[in-house]
Amino acid sequence: MTEKITPAIGTKYPLLFTYRDTLFGNGFLVEVQATNGRALCVRESEDEYWVYGINPGGMAAYGEDPDAAHAAFRKTFSHILVDLAHGSESFEEFQSAVQTFFDQTNEGYGAEWREALHAVKRGEVSIEGIAIVPANSPRAITVSMKQVEQVTAQDNSANVHYLLAA
Amino acid sequence: MPRVVRLDDVWQMLDNCLPGHEKISKPHRWNVKFNGRLYHEVPLGRHGARANPEIETGHIRGLVKFFGIKKDCYENFVNLH
Numbered sequence: 001m002t003e004k005i006t007p008a009i010g011t012k013y014p015l016l017f018t019y020r021d022t023l024f025g026n027g028f029l030v031e032v033q034a035t036n037g038r039a040l041c042v043r044e045s046e047d048e049y050w051v052y053g054i055n056p057g058g059m060a061a062y063g064e065d066p067d068a069a070h071a072a073f074r075k076t077f078s079h080i081l082v083d084l085a086h087g088s089e090s091f092e093e094f095q096s097a098v099q100t101f102f103d104q105t106n107e108g109y110g111a112e113w114r115e116a117l118h119a120v121k122r123g124e125v126s127i128e129g130i131a132i133v134p135a136n137s138p139r140a141i142t143v144s145m146k147q148v149e150q151v152t153a154q155d156n157s158a159n160v161h162y163l164l165a166a
Numbered sequence: 167m168p169r170v171v172r173l174d175d176v177w178q179m180l181d182n183c184l185p186g187h188e189k190i191s192k193p194h195r196w197n198v199k200f201n202g203r204l205y206h207e208v209p210l211g212r213h214g215a216r217a218n219p220e221i222e223t224g225h226i227r228g229l230v231k232f233f234g235i236k237k238d239c240y241e242n243f244v245n246l247h
Binding site: 050 | 167168169192193194195197203204205206207222224225227228230231232234
């Protein structure tokens with residue numbers, strides 16, 4: 001029988017995430033592909049995990065375990081894109097707003113994210129079933145206009161995953 | 167359940183610790199803007215907008231770190247730890 005080890009309160013997981021969203025703006029249909037965004041998952045108390053955005057820095061989300069916290073974070077990310085679409089009169093305005101959102105770094109948690117890499121490298125921190133990738137994996141966000149004819153059923157299955165950085 | 171703080175205490179904290187900030191009302195959340203930077207996720211509270219709702223502390227921990235608000239200021243208004 002394997003014993004499940006409960007991580008200590010304060011355990012930090014440096015994450016890299018990749019998301020794809022397809023959404024409507026004011027007069028345009030758009031795809032947003034975020035690659036290797038950075039976030040820090042922290043076990044703040046017994047059943048309280050928070051994912052704090054670093055790039056993008058202006059958001060956080062909660063769940064009872066790392067998976068649930070990440071799912072909430074991913075949902076919030078999409079909601080913020082919709083907010084930005086509401087506030088943008090053109091594709092160019094939306095593109096610029098999304099780039100700014102992604103580029104604004106949470107420096108406070110960024111420092112803790114870098115610190116947390118060491119524990120992953122030493123093998124002290126892991127998440128079951130989550131692969132470990134280099135912390136310096138290139139980060140990018142692309143916003144591209146789509147034509148209705150280009151939309152397929154594949155657009156309903158967003159490209160979503162998160163990985164542990166080291 | 168996550169710990170919470172009162173939204174009015176958060177606004178008071180920002181008035182004192184981040185003077186010049188701007189609160190922006192969105193349909194499902196508050197945004198806080200300062201110095202060209204935007205924090206997107208201050209919730210309205212459970213079940214939508216209410217007077218002085220409880221806000222999960224993690225959102226505000228994210229906010230204070232994002233804007234670099236010092237602990238010796240914010241801890242006078244909100245308990246985030």
